[in-house]
Amino acid sequence: MKDSPIELLREKISHLKKLVGKILIPDYSEASKYAEEYIIKRQEIQELIEKIKSLGVSIDAELVELSEIDGEIKKNIDTLYVLLRKSFLRTKGSRYPEDYWWWHIWDIVEERRKKSLQRIVLSSLIIILVFVGIVLLLNYFKTPSQDIIETIEKSYEYLYKGEIDTAQKIIEDKIRIYKNSPELWLSLGIILENKDKEKAKKAYEKAKILYNSEREFLINRALQYKKLSLYEKAEEDLKKVLSTDKDNSQALYILATIFEEKKQIEDAIKVYRRIEELGDKADPQILVMSKMRLATLLQNLTLPTNQK
Secondary structure: OOOOHHHHHHHHHHHHHHHHHHHOOOOOOOHHHHHHHHHHHHHHHHHHHHHHHHOOOOOHHHHHHHHHHHHHHHHOHHHHHHHHOOOHHHHHHHHOOOOOHHHHHHHHHHHHHHHHHHHHHHHHHHHHHHHHHHHHHHHHOOOHHHHHHHHHHHHHHHHHOOOHHHHHHHHHHHHOOOOOOHHHHHHHHHHHOOOOHHHHHHHHHHHHHHOOOHHHHHHHHHHHHHHOOOHHHHHHHHHHHHHHOOOOHHHHHHHHHHHHHOOOHHHHHHHHHHHHHHHHHOOHHHHHHHHHHHHHHHHHHHOOHHHO
């Protein structure tokens, strides 16, 4: 029958589908009117569905089609919200339960936007807190290696001033925390060399055990001597290394830098060239640095005096 409830339902669903198309067309001049009509028609359909259900008639196919239409509107609910923002229908929404979601489009969108804003604020707050935490960590919490390096540098400052006891205490206090730090034991030995040779010897022995080899111990001690401008002692350690490992690029590089600091440029050039000759036998990073230093020294030698 043409006027049967099911036929009427189908007509209304078909009309609703056309309304959705008109609503979603950008810049459609009467889109707001169609949006209001959508809500009214959707309510009519819902009331008709409830009436048909009370008759025990199956309308599964119609409900599936209606669900698809609802889904399309829900995907574009923000568009509908904009069109209905100033609609008189908003005041009528309180009459209907939440299941009648088309009457609560305003609340749905505004609540979602509120939650979205809260998430943004919370995310921003978390980012700020993480950033502050990182800054605090970098400024107030040191890694063991940073702590050890800073301790050694601080102790050397007192050693420069001749305050050996203070320098010794600084290192020994830190050794209580980092008992297995070869760098600390090595520095303690250097500090004690002119105060207590026996204790210095024991500190060196401890450092040797903690380093992987005596060669590594000698290279690291040479670096510390160099830092303290104790060039002769540094050279002595490096020569010991080179006496058993003449191609040790690390020892050669440190030796070359010592020659540079002592203004023995020709000697430095010879050593840098020696590293260059090693080629693949040299540590790649040391090889690159040596070539750069060699190029700089040779350039300075060839520049006129007024251009240096």
